[in-house]
Amino acid sequence: MITVSRAINTPQQVSPATLEKVNAAIAALGYVPNLMAGALRLSRSHLVTVLVPSVAGSLFAGMLTALTESLDARGYQLMVGQSGYDVPREDALLRAIIGRRPDGIVLTGVMHSPQGRRLLQASGIPVVETWDTTATPIDMLLSVSHEQIGAAVSRYLFEAGKTRLAVLSGDDERAHLRAASYVRAALAMGLPEPVALYLPAPTTHAQGREGLRALRRSGKDIDGVFCTSDLMAAGVLTEAMVQGVDVPGQLAVVGFGDMDIAASMSPSITSVHVDGAAIGAKAAEMIAARAGGQRPAASIVEIGFRIVARESA
Amino acid sequence: MITVSRAINTPQQVSPATLEKVNAAIAALGYVPNLMAGALRLSRSHLVTVLVPSVAGSLFAGMLTALTESLDARGYQLMVGQSGYDVPREDALLRAIIGRRPDGIVLTGVMHSPQGRRLLQASGIPVVETWDTTATPIDMLLSVSHEQIGAAVSRYLFEAGKTRLAVLSGDDERAHLRAASYVRAALAMGLPEPVALYLPAPTTHAQGREGLRALRRSGKDIDGVFCTSDLMAAGVLTEAMVQGVDVPGQLAVVGFGDMDIAASMSPSITSVHVDGAAIGAKAAEMIAARAGGQRPAASIVEIGFRIVARESA
DNA sequence: CTGAAAGCGCTTACAG
DNA sequence: CTGAAAGCGCTTACAG
Numbered sequence: 338m339i340t341v342s343r344a345i346n347t348p349q350q351v352s353p354a355t356l357e358k359v360n361a362a363i364a365a366l367g368y369v370p371n372l373m374a375g376a377l378r379l380s381r382s383h384l385v386t387v388l389v390p391s392v393a394g395s396l397f398a399g400m401l402t403a404l405t406e407s408l409d410a411r412g413y414q415l416m417v418g419q420s421g422y423d424v425p426r427e428d429a430l431l432r433a434i435i436g437r438r439p440d441g442i443v444l445t446g447v448m449h450s451p452q453g454r455r456l457l458q459a460s461g462i463p464v465v466e467t468w469d470t471t472a473t474p475i476d477m478l479l480s481v482s483h484e485q486i487g488a489a490v491s492r493y494l495f496e497a498g499k500t501r502l503a504v505l506s507g508d509d510e511r512a513h514l515r516a517a518s519y520v521r522a523a524l525a526m527g528l529p530e531p532v533a534l535y536l537p538a539p540t541t542h543a544q545g546r547e548g549l550r551a552l553r554r555s556g557k558d559i560d561g562v563f564c565t566s567d568l569m570a571a572g573v574l575t576e577a578m579v580q581g582v583d584v585p586g587q588l589a590v591v592g593f594g595d596m597d598i599a600a601s602m603s604p605s606i607t608s609v610h611v612d613g614a615a616i617g618a619k620a621a622e623m624i625a626a627r628a629g630g631q632r633p634a635a636s637i638v639e640i641g642f643r644i645v646a647r648e649s650a
Numbered sequence: 651m652i653t654v655s656r657a658i659n660t661p662q663q664v665s666p667a668t669l670e671k672v673n674a675a676i677a678a679l680g681y682v683p684n685l686m687a688g689a690l691r692l693s694r695s696h697l698v699t700v701l702v703p704s705v706a707g708s709l710f711a712g713m714l715t716a717l718t719e720s721l722d723a724r725g726y727q728l729m730v731g732q733s734g735y736d737v738p739r740e741d742a743l744l745r746a747i748i749g750r751r752p753d754g755i756v757l758t759g760v761m762h763s764p765q766g767r768r769l770l771q772a773s774g775i776p777v778v779e780t781w782d783t784t785a786t787p788i789d790m791l792l793s794v795s796h797e798q799i800g801a802a803v804s805r806y807l808f809e810a811g812k813t814r815l816a817v818l819s820g821d822d823e824r825a826h827l828r829a830a831s832y833v834r835a836a837l838a839m840g841l842p843e844p845v846a847l848y849l850p851a852p853t854t855h856a857q858g859r860e861g862l863r864a865l866r867r868s869g870k871d872i873d874g875v876f877c878t879s880d881l882m883a884a885g886v887l888t889e890a891m892v893q894g895v896d897v898p899g900q901l902a903v904v905g906f907g908d909m910d911i912a913a914s915m916s917p918s919i920t921s922v923h924v925d926g927a928a929i930g931a932k933a934a935e936m937i938a939a940r941a942g943g944q945r946p947a948a949s950i951v952e953i954g955f956r957i958v959a960r961e962s963a
Numbered sequence: 964c965t966g967a968a969a970g971c972g973c974t975t976a977c978a979g
Numbered sequence: 980c981t982g983a984a985a986g987c988g989c990t991t992a993c994a995g
Contacts, residue, residue, distance in 0.1 A: 355964080371988050372751075373987095377684075414746055417718070432682050684971090688974070
């Protein structure tokens with residue numbers, strides 16, 4: 338066992354003859370060392386956990402892919418947890434995660450529950466909060482300002498000559514931040530108060546269609562709408578086409594996420610781009626640096642966003 | 651430590667007074683037991699690994715969600731690996747997975763590489779192959795027949811009066827099976843040989859648009875097309891709209907996956923439904939049964955499919 | 964270059 | 980009801 342361990346980890350410390358015998362035996366038996374035992378011994382699990390609201394959501398797909406690949410390249414594996422749960426459930430999930438002693442934890446959004454913050458802090462595991470912003474991160478932060486995004490979209494539509502705004506928003510926390518800030522910015526520019534509709538996340542194409550119908554039923558004469566996801570924006574386009582509403586002439590539409598479909602629709606969809614792949618890659622890098630004993634260059638990194646102007650607005 | 655372990659796992663074996671003291675200390679310290687150590691001792695990791703071609707793909711989203719939730723309900727956690735790799739890479743990935751000693755491994759597709767099969771078999775870990783079919787599963791199988799699907803879609807289009815068929819397919823293995831069988835079935839019904847276009851997976855809306863343009867450039871007068879994903883089918887609809895092609899009159903379109911967007915597009919998309927959620931839930935159930943020492947009722951389960959008829963075909 | 968020994972943090976059968 | 984001891988499968992400093 339000792340020699341086997343050395344043959345695998347430090348083959349130069351083993352004589353060629355022995356090495357050959359050991360390798361033959363390994364191949365014959367299909368032996369794969371137990372990484373958990375090694376992890377226990379070295380207290381390095383080479384495991385990283387990410388918590389997403391839902392694995393099915395396409396918004397975080399870019400981040401997940403980049404995270405998986407960046408970690409993989411560094412010899413880490415990714416565990417995925419779904420955090421779209423009530424608070425007591427989240428506590429249990431957090432305990433299950435910390436119990437595995439991952440070398441890092443990536444959170445989608447910031448952790449607000451004091452109980453959760455305490456658990457994470459006490460664990461001593463490197464934590465990266467992402468996709469949101471806060472003055473008091475638990476540890477590291479890849480910051481995205483949904484308030485800035487909401488305000489920027491409001492301004493964008495205003496500058497495109499639209500004045501009667503609406504927002505179709507998911508009912509998750511970050512979508513709420515965007516929507517609220519969008520409404521505030523519109524009011525600050527002297528526009529009438531935008532109509533805000535909140536729909537259960539993750540938002541869908543069908544909700545986009547239903548959302549536009551609801552807006553038109555409301556009787557308000559809307560000329561610009563911000564959707565919480567590109568799928569939803571595509572749904573709005575479909576409904577607009579069916580109802581004979583001209584986009585962007587009568588109605589400008591802005592999406593969020595800059596998915597493939599946004600560029601490829603007709604009309605193509607103006608959308609807010611947030612670099613999810615950069616978030617994933619950066620998070621992997623920060624955690625690997627920590628595990629290697631270094632302080633990362635900066636523990637708070639601003640991710641930023643841009644509005645990709647296309648035909649729909 | 652002994653008493654702490656008992657306080658957590660078998661509190662009825664500890665006096666109320668001691669229990670209270672221990673719990674107070676646990677809360678004060680934020681102590682979370684090391685599950686890896688427990689796993690090593692009990693050789694039950696309560697970890698399940700799933701290998702998907704890509705985390706970003708929406709086709710397996712339903713399976714992943716169901717798998718996460720079903721496992722969670724049984725006290726298991728899910729690890730996710732991306733298998734969209736070359737063969738030597740897959741070998742390394744498999745070793746990294748087996749090294750963690752998960753209580754089960756869920757594979758998307760069947761494992762063909764003899765090397766991979768050997769490793770998995772030697773590991774003794776319960777394996778569930780899914781989303782494909784084979785006469786020689788490694789262990790358990792949740793079988794989906796892509797050959798039957800391809801033939802059924804061919805027949806469906808024929809019965810709808812379409813005779814000049816095409817297929818826009820991803821270049822992954824299972825999509826190839828569907829496309830090849832679709833072509834064979836068309837020939838068997840006496841139709842001219844369908845045009846098959848293969849595009850890099852995961853397929854996108856943009857590829858659907860480009861695919862239809864390519865089909866039209868080819869000069870063949872196509873009246874029915876089977877797309878490897880609903881997103882691609884939506885892209886075909888967009889391109890058809892732009893080019894003024896009537897769907898389904900001039901061109902019938904069938905998708906695959908029965909995503910939300912299929913029902914919600916206009917025209918709505920006829921699509922092949924495979925119950926991914928059932929695959930996820932069933933896989934979790936089979937693995938949990940094995941870990942509990944039982945043989946599962948059946949180690950090969952046919953999942954089946956149905957064509958959901960909508961406006962596009 | 965190779966082996967015996969200790970220890971990572973748990974759990975559990977065994978005494979007390 | 981509570982504690983001392985062994986052992987899960989590794990890795991590594993220490994002898995030989």
